[in-house]
Amino acid sequence: MDNFSSYRGNRGFNWAACIAGILMIVAGVFLIAHPGKALHAFVLLFAILSIVQGLVWLAVYNRLHYFISFSWLAIISGILDIAIGLLFLYSYDAAGLTIAYLFAFWFLFDSISGIILSWNMRAASGFYFWINFILNIFGLLIAIGLMFNPALSALTLIWLVSFWLFIFGIGEIIAAFANR
Numbered sequence: 001m002d003n004f005s006s007y008r009g010n011r012g013f014n015w016a017a018c019i020a021g022i023l024m025i026v027a028g029v030f031l032i033a034h035p036g037k038a039l040h041a042f043v044l045l046f047a048i049l050s051i052v053q054g055l056v057w058l059a060v061y062n063r064l065h066y067f068i069s070f071s072w073l074a075i076i077s078g079i080l081d082i083a084i085g086l087l088f089l090y091s092y093d094a095a096g097l098t099i100a101y102l103f104a105f106w107f108l109f110d111s112i113s114g115i116i117l118s119w120n121m122r123a124a125s126g127f128y129f130w131i132n133f134i135l136n137i138f139g140l141l142i143a144i145g146l147m148f149n150p151a152l153s154a155l156t157l158i159w160l161v162s163f164w165l166f167i168f169g170i171g172e173i174i175a176a177f178a179n180r
Helices: 005-009 015-033 035-064 072-090 092-120 126-148 150-178
Strands: none
Touching: 015 035, 015 150, 035 072, 035 092, 035 150, 072 092, 092 126, 092 150, 126 150
């Protein structure tokens, strides 16, 4: 008895995965080739997302104010998100600098958290503790370097997104051929 007969009928080349993979790789190449335009695209994306999030907060308030006494926080969050989104749309330079610093602070807080976590786990595994501790110290040094050089921080963010697009783009192309 052939248990895989229905599966064989669904086999073939996955064009959607192939096209998505190619587009991801092209986007990754574009980001590396044009980092300034990539940063502007990030700023525009964050501005739009911030405005939409602000509108969502205002809509949430409309439903929450009947049930929660401190729902006025939703109005404040909504107004701040919309204001930040409009500021990002108005000043790409200030927004790019903000994104660069946020990226550096993300590395900083993640590295500090990793150091604290590894320090608390030192009794469980000496080898894991030292490897994790040393890697998080390197992360902390990188974060400090990124904080003092926001242009490098923005460029690093663009490179990371580019490499992510490359990796997942290649994965999608491989997946397109996997069902053959």
